[in-house]
Amino acid sequence: xxxTGANLVPAETELIQRACQGDxxxxxxxxxxxxxxxxTAAMSILNNAHDAEEVAQEAVLKAxxxxxxxxxxxxxxxxxxxxxxxxxxLKLRRDHxxxxxxLDEQQTDGEGEYFPRDxxxxxxxxxxxxxxxxxxxxxxxxxxxxxxxxxxxxxxxxVQHLSIQETAQVLGVTEGNVKTRLLRARLQMRDALTPxxxxxxxxxxxxxxxxxxx
Amino acid sequence: xxxxxxxxLEVWREISNYLDGEVDAELRARMEAHFKxxxxxxxxxxxTRNVVKLVGDGVEYQVPEGFSKRLYxxxxxx
Numbered sequence: 001x002x003x004t005g006a007n008l009v010p011a012e013t014e015l016i017q018r019a020c021q022g023d024x025x026x027x028x029x030x031x032x033x034x035x036x037x038x039x040t041a042a043m044s045i046l047n048n049a050h051d052a053e054e055v056a057q058e059a060v061l062k063a064x065x066x067x068x069x070x071x072x073x074x075x076x077x078x079x080x081x082x083x084x085x086x087x088x089x090l091k092l093r094r095d096h097x098x099x100x101x102x103l104d105e106q107q108t109d110g111e112g113e114y115f116p117r118d119x120x121x122x123x124x125x126x127x128x129x130x131x132x133x134x135x136x137x138x139x140x141x142x143x144x145x146x147x148x149x150x151x152x153x154x155x156x157x158x159v160q161h162l163s164i165q166e167t168a169q170v171l172g173v174t175e176g177n178v179k180t181r182l183l184r185a186r187l188q189m190r191d192a193l194t195p196x197x198x199x200x201x202x203x204x205x206x207x208x209x210x211x212x213x214x
Numbered sequence: 215x216x217x218x219x220x221x222x223l224e225v226w227r228e229i230s231n232y233l234d235g236e237v238d239a240e241l242r243a244r245m246e247a248h249f250k251x252x253x254x255x256x257x258x259x260x261x262t263r264n265v266v267k268l269v270g271d272g273v274e275y276q277v278p279e280g281f282s283k284r285l286y287x288x289x290x291x292x
Contacts, residue, residue, distance in 0.1 A: 024289050031289070035282055040275040049278055056281075057288050064292060116226060121257035140274050158265075159272045164236070183230035189269070190261040 012076055020068050027067070031060055034077045037160055041081045041170070044155035045088035045148060055091050059084035074169060078162070082170040085152075114184045117191045142192035150185035157182055220244040225255045229262055 018026035031038075038059060042052035063070075063080050070079055143151060156167045157178070168175045220241075225248050231237050232245055249256045 024292075028286055028289050031285070032282065035285065036272075036275075036277050039277045039281065040272065043275050053278055053281060053284070057285055060285060061288060061292055064289065113223075113227070115223075116258045121253070121260060135268075136273060139268055143269070143274060154269065155275065158269045159275055161270075164234070179231055179236065182234075183227070186230050186233075186262050186265050187226070187258070189265040190258070193265065193268075194261055 013072075016067060016070065016076070019064070027064055030076065031063070031080070034080050037077055037081055038084045040155060040160055041084045042088045044152045044159075045085065045092060047144065047148075047151070051091065052088070055088045056084060059087045062087065074166070078166050078170060081156075081160075081162075085170050114187050116187055117194075120194045138193055142189050145192055146185055146188060150181050150188065153178055153181040154185035154189070158186075217243050217247045220248050222248075222252060222255055225249075225252075226258065229255075229259055232259070233263055233266060 012030065015026045015030040019030055035056075038056045039052055042055040042059070043049065046052050046055060059080065063083050066083070070076070074082075143154075146154065152171060153167060156162045156170065157164070162170070164175050164178050167178045171178070173181075225245055228237055228241065228245065232242065237245065249259055
């Protein structure tokens with residue numbers, strides 16, 4: 001292990017050194033701030049909280065074993081998320097071998113372009129309404145309806161706020177793939193949410209009223 | 215700066231990059247001019263921005279209760 005990895009903060013370097021010497025408490029301190037990121041990364045692929053927790057635990061234990069080989073070429077959290085993504089994909093393939101799209105297919109984005117389906121204009125969403133139950137349920141349904149490879153990118157970028165470069169690294173795709181998938185994910189989410197529940201928008205009008213997406 | 219027109223199709227292709235600040239100054243100016251003139255693309259832009267805001271708080275991906283405790287136990291027993 002290198003203690004001079006450019007992406008490591010000094011406290012992290014010390015924790016890694018101690019963890020490599022068998023200090024489990026130090027390893028837990030290292031992993032603790034990444035717990036949400038690890039769980040969310042697993043969820044982005046498995047979309048099931050029970051499976052995601054199981055995979056997150058496996059990934060963390062794998063990281064403990066592999067820690068002496070960690071070179072600090074990326075942030076520790078990015079490295080851990082990368083392990084988690086790989087574990088989640090393995091689980092998906094083990095459990096749904098016949099259903100899972102092949103890794104080859106994951107590398108390409110050859111489905112043609114995605115065009116927005118409608119042009120209703122949303123109102124800006126006031127912060128106080130973000131927690132409304134119907135909005136959260138509509139959002140969950142829209143996330144569930146996304147194909148996995150778009151959901152992965154959307155979650156890593158817009159929920160976990162990884163950079164485009166980090167997202168490409170953990171998924172093992174190009175930055176161009178990340179941008180293309182993110183565009184499609186965001187547009188599909190918008191289309192899935194746009195018609196809204198209050199029905200104040202109707203397709204026939206020339207002028208588009210602003211609508212609420214819930 | 216002279217702004218060259220851009221089609222709706224090109225705007226849709228770049229709308230996500232635009233939100234992420236991943237377009238160059240020239241393309242940004244062309245897109246901004248287009249948004250002023252095209253209500254459809256402005257609607258797509260606003261809605262897409264709202265999607266980013268909506269998913270950004272991560273409420274749908276809260277860590278289950280007891281997750282940290284169970285993870286700690288796994289680490290200790292390894």
